[in-house]
Every structure is written in structure tokens, then in C-alpha cells.
Amino acid sequence: MISLNERQADALSELINMSFSLTAAKLSDLSGQRLRLDPPAIASHPIIGLGTELDVFSSGEVVSVHQAFSGTFSGDAILCLNSEGALKLSNLLVEENLPSPQLDISAGEILTEIGNMLLSACLGVFGNLLQVHVSFSVPVLHRSSFEQFLDLLTVSGTEMRHAIVIKSSFAIHENGPKGRIAIVLSLNSLEQLIQAVDQWDTEFQERVLKS
């Protein structure tokens, strides 16, 4: 089984953290509220058993934004939250004094765009790192039970057998929603990504030693 070792996960985590921090800072500016994305924890997993990694959502509805990506490196990027967390996040960007009491069409559209920003920031790191162009599809919002959500992941295609799972929390006020981003991808794409992370890490260490 191919997986990220501790050093590779740490390097990738740092790259994504930088991109997330910038996105969170801009969302804070827009919302006028302090928003922080906690430093992500990253690991790779076979798609079978992924449910355990995402079991924070095992009760109730799972709200997920899916963004397929293609190119040399291809797969499906997914932001998932529970329904309460999804509503909190979408209400960040609704007009003043008009927070939605439920995840309606308008709130869903806001959440889709927030998902687009976060997933694109994350995938953009991969594209820049691999020095390949990644093309994005239009993001799509799904609302489903945990079991249906897992089905959505596992029917992505026979080659999609691995996932990079990025665990992070949105810190809004004192008690922010927990979110997960899963990048479902083929074994080949995962191997390419790991090689690129190793190369970036080596070059980074060399630059540090020279400076």
C-alpha cells in the first residue's frame, strides 16, 4: 500500500496550510468575522475504510461539495460537513441580519462557493507543486446520509482507490464547525503527488541550508 510517510504528510500539510490561511484571511475580510482554519492533519488512505476517517459525520446528514478535477493528475475533491456546521459556515457570508435558519437554496449556493474557494486553493497547491495544470469542473453540492455519502465516494471509478484526507476545523467565534476535505484519486496520481512532495521537500531543505 502506498501512503504518505510522516515527513511527506508534514510537508504537504505545510503547503496546504499556507494556502488555507490566505483563503481564511480573505473570508474573514469579507465576513467581518474572525475565521481561522486550524492547521490541517493529512494522511492518505485506501478508499475502503475511508468511512472510519470521516466518521465524525456518521450521525445525521452529510453536506458535501464535490469538485472533480482532471489533467495529468485527476480525481474528485470533496469538502464535507455536518448540516449544523454547513449552516454555520454559509451564514458567515449572508447579508447582515439575514442568517438562514436552515440550509436552503441560497445557503447551499453560498456553501458551494466557499467549497469552491477551499477546494481550488487545495488543488491549486497540488497543481503548482506538480507543475502540471489541473482543470476544475463546476462544484456540486450534495446532501445525503453518511451511507449515501460513502457510496458517492466509492463509485468514483475503478481506478479511484486512494484518498488524501485533510482534517481541519473552521474556527468561527468560539465553537466552529469541523470540516473534512478528501481528495479521492488514483494510485498513479497519488504516486506522482508523493514524488512531487519529496522533490519539493528536498529542494526546500537545500535552500534553507544555503541561506
Added chain:
Amino acid sequence: MKAKILIVDDSSLSRRIVRGILESAGHDVTEASDGIAAIDSYAVEKPDLVLLDLVMGGMGGLEVLQKLRESDSEARVIVATADIQSSTREMAAQAGSRAFLNKPIRREELLTAVNSSLEGLDL
């Protein structure tokens, strides 16, 4: 300086955010939610500037940019996208965009890009 600006984005959230910033700076704003509507609106409204999203259903932003520049070689377009890839920035520049902004968009960077892109126009 008051310009006529067309916002092209399939997200109403993004359109609302950008409209608010541009109108507060005194600009006139029109909107299109997809590529076809953008091309139609450009032909009718003749905006001074277009703010264009890239990832949209139907016709993508890069194709819209190419078609606008084919129909009007002087078309002034700023690309605004969540895509942070340097390769995307290069593709947008090659297609003729005047500036490239990453979403979420900050007020200062948007107005700086707008003012810069409108330079030379008699407004």
C-alpha cells in the same frame, strides 16, 4: 472615475460581493451568470471592463475571454477565480486578461486592478 463594468460569474454570492465593492466605488455594474449571457451582454452594453470567473457551467471563462477578445480586440478583462495555479494565471494572461485575482476577492486588490485596467480610457 465612473466606469461601466460587467461581472460574469455563476455564483450569485461572488457577484453580490463584487457588485457591492464596485458600486461603493461609484461604478455602474451589470451582471451575467454564464458565458453565453456574458457575450450577449457585452455586445449590448459595451462595458468598459469585464470581471470574469473561469470555472462556470457551459462555456468556461477562458473561452469567454477568447471570444470577447475576438469580437473586440480592445476588450478589457480581469479574471477573478478561486484557481490559484500559476499555469492558470499564465493561460489567462496569454488569452489577453489585464489582471488576475484570486477569490475570495479583497476590496483593495479589486479596486487597484480595476483602476489599473481602466487606465487610458476617457471616463
